[in-house]
Amino acid sequence: MCIYREKVSIPALKSFITIQGAGADKTIVQWGDTALTPNPGAKGQTLGTYGSATFAVNSPYFIAKNITFKVSNKTSLIIFLCFHFISLSMFVLLQEN
Numbered sequence: 001m002c003i004y005r006e007k008v009s010i011p012a013l014k015s016f017i018t019i020q021g022a023g024a025d026k027t028i029v030q031w032g033d034t035a036l037t038p039n040p041g042a043k044g045q046t047l048g049t050y051g052s053a054t055f056a057v058n059s060p061y062f063i064a065k066n067i068t069f070k071v072s073n074k075t076s077l078i079i080f081l082c083f084h085f086i087s088l089s090m091f092v093l094l095q096e097n
Contacts, residue, residue, distance in 0.1 A: 005072075007031045012058045021067030029055055032072040 002022070008029060010017060021027025033052040039045045050056075055069045 001026050001028070003028045003030055005030050007033065007054060009053075009056045010059050010062065012060075015060045015062075017059060017061075018063040018065070019067060020065040023066050024068045027066065028068045028070050030070045030072050031055075034071075 004027075006029070031054040033047055033054070035046060035049045035052050037047045037052055039047050039051065054071050
């Protein structure tokens with residue numbers, strides 16, 4: 001099993017990206033931010049829901065296969081933002097460990 005402990009953000013100008021793991025139980029991207037995590041770039045403010053995403057996708061034509069995105073807190077919200085050619089789709093997965 002491989003656990004990658006990092007926050008990932010794919011910007012809008014990086015399209016046609018595919019991320020493929022060795023299996024959902026074997027490849028995990030994990031981070032521990034929450035909406036209340038202090039924002040290091042804005043003194044006295046928190047990251048908020050949008051800024052706390054473990055894995056944020058803002059680009060078109062993104063594909064993820066055989067991989068798990070996990071937040072290391074007890075109850076967490078994982079937000080995937082996928083901008084498509086015409087519309088915006090938001091997928092929210094509530095995960096409890």
